[in-house]
Amino acid sequence: MKLDIRTIMVLFAILSIMISGLILLAGLRTRSGSSVKQWSIAYLCIGIGLGSAYFFSTITPSAKFAVVVGAALVAASIAFQFTGVQSFKFSRPYKELGICYVAVVIFQTYWFEFIQPDISARSIANSLLFSIGYAACSSLLLINAKAPLRAASWFTGLAFALLSVVMLIRAIIILNSSEVYSLYLITPINPITFVISCILQLCAAFGFLLMLNHQLIAEIERIASRDTLTGAYNRRQLEQEIVRLQSQYERTGDKFSLMLIDIDNFKFINDNYGHPSGDEVLQRLTNIAVATIRTEDYFARYGGDEFCILLPSTSTEEALFVANRLKDAYASTTFEFKGEVIKSSISIGIADSSNVGTESKNLIGAADQALYKAKQDGRNKVFFYPASVSA
Numbered sequence: 254m255k256l257d258i259r260t261i262m263v264l265f266a267i268l269s270i271m272i273s274g275l276i277l278l279a280g281l282r283t284r285s286g287s288s289v290k291q292w293s294i295a296y297l298c299i300g301i302g303l304g305s306a307y308f309f310s311t312i313t314p315s316a317k318f319a320v321v322v323g324a325a326l327v328a329a330s331i332a333f334q335f336t337g338v339q340s341f342k343f344s345r346p347y348k349e350l351g352i353c354y355v356a357v358v359i360f361q362t363y364w365f366e367f368i369q370p371d372i373s374a375r376s377i378a379n380s381l382l383f384s385i386g387y388a389a390c391s392s393l394l395l396i397n398a399k400a401p402l403r404a405a406s407w408f409t410g411l412a413f414a415l416l417s418v419v420m421l422i423r424a425i426i427i428l429n430s431s432e433v434y435s436l437y438l439i440t441p442i443n444p445i446t447f448v449i450s451c452i453l454q455l456c457a458a459f460g461f462l463l464m465l466n467h468q469l470i471a472e473i474e475r476i477a478s479r480d481t482l483t484g485a486y487n488r489r490q491l492e493q494e495i496v497r498l499q500s501q502y503e504r505t506g507d508k509f510s511l512m513l514i515d516i517d518n519f520k521f522i523n524d525n526y527g528h529p530s531g532d533e534v535l536q537r538l539t540n541i542a543v544a545t546i547r548t549e550d551y552f553a554r555y556g557g558d559e560f561c562i563l564l565p566s567t568s569t570e571e572a573l574f575v576a577n578r579l580k581d582a583y584a585s586t587t588f589e590f591k592g593e594v595i596k597s598s599i600s601i602g603i604a605d606s607s608n609v610g611t612e613s614k615n616l617i618g619a620a621d622q623a624l625y626k627a628k629q630d631g632r633n634k635v636f637f638y639p640a641s642v643s644a
Contacts, residue, residue, distance in 0.1 A: 258443045262303045265451045269300035272458045279462055283469050287346075291337035292461055295330040299454070302326030321362045324379055328358035331386035334413075334457070338393045341464065358382050373427055380424035387417035402467050409460025416453045419446055482532060483539040486553035491561050492613050494551050498565055499611040508607045510572035512562040513620035514538075514579075517598045517632040519558040526590035531558075534597055538583060545579045561617070569605045569637055576601045576635045584633060598633035600624055608638060 273296035280289025302323045332351030339346040358379065365375030394410030423446045430442075478490035486494075498509055516534060523531040535558065542552050542562065551563040562579075564572055584598050602624030609619040619638040627634040 258447060261444060261447045261451065265447075265454075266300045266303035268451075269296045269303070269454070272455070273297040273300065276458065276462065276465075280465050283465050284472060285341050285465065285468060288337045288340035289465070291333040291340060291346075292458075295333035295337065296454075296458065298326040298330040298333065302330070317366045320366055320375075321359060324362040325355060325359045327379075327383065328355045328386065331383065331390065335386065335390050335393070337461075338390055341468075342393065354382075354386060373430075377424045377427050380420045380427070384417045384420035384424065387413045387420060391417060401471055402464055405460055405463035405467055409457055409464065412453045412456035412460055416450060416457070419449050419453065422446075480554040483535050483554055485539050485543075485560065486551055488553060488555050488561075491551060491553035491555065491563060494563055495611070495613040495616065498563070499613075502606065502611060507566055508568070508605060509611075510564045510567045510569060510603060510605050511616045511620050512564065512572060512576055513555065513602045513604075513617065513624045514542075514560040514562065515600050515624055515628065516558040517600055517628075519597075522590070522595075522597065530588070530590045534558075534588065537586060537588070538599065541582050541586065542579055545582060546575060555617075561620075569603065569608075572603050572605070573635060573637060576603055580633065580635055600627035600632050601635045602627055603635065603637040605637070 273293045276289060276296065277293040280286065280293075283289065302325075305319060305322055305326075332354050335354075336346035336348055336351050361378045361382070362375055365371045365378065391410045391413035394406045394413065398406040398410075423442065426442050478486055480487045495511075501507075502509065516538065519531065519534065522534055535554075538560065539552070539554075542560065546552060546562060546564070549565055550567075551561075553561045553563070555561045562575075564575065567575075580599055580601060584596065586596070588595050588597060602620045602622065604616050604619035604623065606616065609615045623636040623638040627636040630636070
């Protein structure tokens with residue numbers, strides 16, 4: 254069965270426009286809005302470019318501008334995919350580089366179409382430029398791919414790498430061909446490279462949708478595990494981390510500490526200065542705590558004005574040092590509410606898995622008892638379980 258190049262172009266043009274809309278709809282709920290728009294435009298460019306090239310070539314074969322427009326739109330699609338990948342990875346997109354790339358494709362296509370007509374030279378140059386563009390997209394996805402997105406990123410990057418190879422092979426075949434090349438020449442190179450390129454573009458689109466899906470799932474998990482006001486872990490996530498550490502440390506024999514924190518006289522701040530002031534106090538404590546603890550520690554909002562810090566591989570003495578440093582850092586912070594400068598303090602209770610075990614209920618209960626002693630002793634204190642004196 255012979256594959257007609259015009260039929261392939263029309264079918265893939267329609268499919269590309271549909272993919273453009275699909276990507277746009279799929280990315281509505283993700284935070285990669287800029288990247289989604291650029292990929293959507295990229296496939297729209299491919300669809301319009303292939304569609305216009307077909308109609309201009311069949312209705313007005315002498316209209317050479319159709320070739321320039323088609324090449325420009327394919328180059329633009331590559332540029333949008335390149336900057337779209339950069340935006341997805343939260344790096345600054347090099348839009349200037351994309352503009353220069355499209356300009357070079359337009360210039361050389363115009364040159365070999367109007368100034369010094371040479372279809373083979375134009376096709377070779379375009380194939381090489383497209384190969385370079387796809388290789389650039391591939392390098393962004395294959396290098397430094399992060400773990401959650403690694404499989405999807407590598408799949409998409411491999412599709413671009415194969416596209417680059419296909420374009421390079423196309424240039425080599427045209428260069429070594431004895432015939433004068435034409436896009437509509439009845440030769441195996443045209444339908445084969447177009448079919449393979451279409452399939453690989455579909456793979457790239459599918460890979461990008463997988464990347465969006467991973468990002469959306471990660472965003473949902475982040476929202477589900479975080480407190481909306483402070484950005485700290487929520488109680489559910491804290492308890493999951495305790496269970497994870499419990500399983501790990503039962504095998505290794507290591508221990509960990511849990512710190513329960515309560516803001517002193519928080520109700521007074523809410524009642525006298527309003528809930529927005531109370532929210533600011535909670536957010537300020539979160540910022541100070543995150544800056545104080547290690548990256549492997551878990552800071553969570555346990556409920557109301559109570560917070561928890563889970564410290565893996567930490568002894569009671571080490572936990573006491575962290576607690577006192579946090580208490581002093583927070584006590585030195587000043588707040589200004591309704592023109593009045595005030596200070597706030599925190600009380601902290603600490604429990605150690607070596608004393609009470611690794612069960613979540615026992616750890617939190619012991620830390621709560623120590624916190625209650627700190628409150629009874631006048632607040633702005635650190636107590637550890639089962640000691641009855643301030644640490």
